[in-house]
Amino acid sequence: MEQIRNFSIIAHIDHGKSTLADRLIQQAGMVSERQFRDQLLDTMDIERERGITIKSQTISLPYKSKSGEVFELNLIDTPGHVDFSYEVSRALASCEGVLLLVDASQGVEAQTLANLYAAMEHDLTIIPVINKIDLPSADIEMAKEQIETELGLDSEHAVLCSAKEGLGIEDVFEAIVSRIPAPSGSPEKPLSALIFDAHYDSFRGIIVSCRIFDGRVRQGDVIRFMSNGATYRVEEVGVFRLTREPRSELRAGEVGYIISGVKTLSDTRVGDTITLDKNPISKPLPGFREVKPVVFSSIYPISSDDYPSLVDALEKYKLNDAALVYEKDSSVALGQGFRCGFLGLLHLEIVQERLEREFDQSIIMTVPSVQYRFTLTDGSVVVVDNPQYYPDPLRIKKSEEPFIKASIMIPERYMGAVMKLCMEKRGTNPRFSYPTPGRIEILFDMPLSEVVFDFYDKLKTITQGYGSFDYEMIDYREGELVKLDILVNGEKVDALSMLVHKERAREWGVQVCDRLKEEIPKHQFKIAIQGAVGGKIISRSTISPFRKDVTAKCYGGDISRKRKLLEKQKAGKKRMKMVGSVMIPQSAFVAVLKTKDE
Incomplete structure (x- = not known):
């Protein structure tokens, strides 16, 4: 156990976490030049395109230190986005230390702080690493000063590196070996292992990633998951290299995988404890909680014939993403579908993209909403x-x-624009702190429903990409909520209904009506699109009908002849409106989700 180090890399988005992981893997000689590609641990196309980590990955790196000792370094990679904060906390609980990355040109950002506090909660050894020192805009002294003032860490021992150029990687390895403590625990005690990730393999079933705290586990052992009491026989144990490498056993202090014939991912919950069935521990490891969705939206197939394939796609997708919650739902306008719960807006986007790419589903999503509480x-x-x-x-x-x-x-220069945005989104109780000269941290209490829609995009726009945003749920607060119905030709379209704050109802109503007016094509009769709260109409747009010039053949002559033809046409249009139905194209439902400026 003295030769094992378990560590994680934490950072704000885009501070070079995946690039540093790539360099560590290359330096450890795990991959040849020919096999190497950027973002080696990011296996999904979406991760590679967006440059974000969605699923945490693990890899064991062999390292020979300058003193000649051989170590096994277990890198537990974590997702970087606020939506996945629970997965990050479980990954950190499996480590003894972390590398805290700070971008030399941008300094400390909101999530750097959030991740630091998460690491401190688990009493981890924190090694500050200043990355991107090769950039022309790099300001190492500024980064060191921020590490001292904002993070309260000793910047003397900060490791300087450039993950892109491969500078200082050896120093990072030496810092891990010398400063992160070896894992504690005893192989002789009963088995206790923490699940920090799980994924579905179509050949082997569920592969559980875990950190062994005490005891040992071998092939043939019967293990028990403590949250639901399910028992399974172990088929294979091993460690993660670039591929899975089977071992005869996993012992205390090690990080590896267990394959035991589990068929559904919902049985293996992140944060759960594994123990042996015949010699269990008395109580599970602390910190486990059920993941609760905070953003809700309905998914419908574009063609009702595709419903059975959407059912299959969601069942298969759920095997790889236990955080997605869904149940059957139906709508008059869109037919059969599913009501889904997500961890946040990024999670919603990822589910939508993966369903479209990996499972070839053409889907429509309704306006995202949050959970409201009503006392009757x-x-x-x-x-x-x-x-x-x-x-x-x-x-x-x-x-x-x-x-x-x-x-x-x-940066301080954007303060006015950001304050205005937060006030527009009904933010209250602003607090300010000035961590370093020229930078400001603003804390606001805001309704989640205002943030889930387009807040992050707008913040990035008005701060030219420099603004960083992090949030945590606090509580429920009283507010006047109303249901905004959208009527097309006098009929409610249930898929476009939304719950909004009373003050914002008219603004939303006008926006949705204007959007629909652009999307719904002209018909032979006039179409009224209205926003209503209860029985009161609060906004309206009108789509004018196709017109045929029925008076074209009347040149000259008495005006009453023209009037007679126009009256006849008017009566025809009125009759058509009584029986005609409005075709709402699928693009109209998508358009409502877009913001005003797009």
Whole structure:
């Protein structure tokens, strides 16, 4: 165990986490020049295109130190986005130390701080690493000063490196070996192992990634998952190189995988504890919790004939993403579909993209919403995440919506624009801190429903990409919530309904009506698109009909002849409106989701 080091790399988005992991793998001689490609640990196309890590990966690196000792370094890679903060916390619980990356040109950002606090909660050894020192805009002294003032760490021992150019990688290895402690634990105690990730393999079933804290596990052992009591016989154990490498056993302190014939990913929960069935531990490892979705949206196939293939696609997708929650749903306008719960807006986008790419699904998603709480006059409390289940307004005594604490880090020059944006989004209780000269951290309490839509995109736009944003849920707060219905030709379109704050209802109504007016094609009769709250119409757009010039053949002559033809046409249009139905194209549902500026 003295020769094992378990560590993770944490950083703000785009600070070079995956690139540093690539260099460590190359330096350890795990991959030849021919096999190498950028973002080696990011296996999905979306991860490679967007430059983000979605699924955490693990790899064991052999390293021979300057003193000649051979170490086994287990790198547990973590996702970088705020949506996946629970997975990050479980990965950190499996380590003894972390490399905290700071970009030499951008300095400390919002998520750098959030990740630092997460690492401190687990009492980990923190090694600050200043990356991208090769950039012309790199300011190493500024980065060191921010590490001292904002993070409270000793910048004397910060490791300087450039992951892209491969500078200073040897120093990073030496820092890991000398400063991160060896794992503690005893191979003789009963088995306790923490699941920090799991993924589905179509040939072997579920492959569980775990860190062994005590005891040992071999092929043929019967293991038990402590959250649900399920027992399985171990088929194979091993460690992660670039491919899986079987071993005879996994012992205390090691990180590896267990294959035991588990068929559904929902049985293996991230954060759960594995123990031996015949010699179990008395209580599970701390920190396990059920992952709760915060953003909800409905998914429908574009053609109703594709519904069976969407069912199959979601079942297969769920094998690789246990955080997705879904149940059957139906809509008058869009037919059969599913109501899904997501960890956040990035998670929603990833699910949508992966369904379209990996499973060839053409889908429509309804407007994302959050969970609202309503207290009724009879004292009962209902939780609503779908506008269809909005209770009768006369029975509502109190309505509440979820609030978050938003932490926004920006250069000082953007303060006015960001304050205006936060106020528009109903932000309250602003607090400011100036971590270093020229940079400001703004804390706001904001309704989650305002943030899930387009807040992050707008923040990036007005700060020219320099703004960073992190949030955590705080509580539910009272607010006046109403259901905004959209009527097309006098009929409600249930898929376009949304729950909004009373102050924002008109603004939303106007925006949706204008969007639909652009998307719905002209018909032979006039179409009214209206936004309504209860029985009150609050916005309207009108699509004018196709017109045929029926008076073209009347040149000269009495005006009454023309009027007679126009009256006849008007009566025809009126009759057509009574029986005609409006075809709403699929693009109209997508257009409503887009923001005003796009």
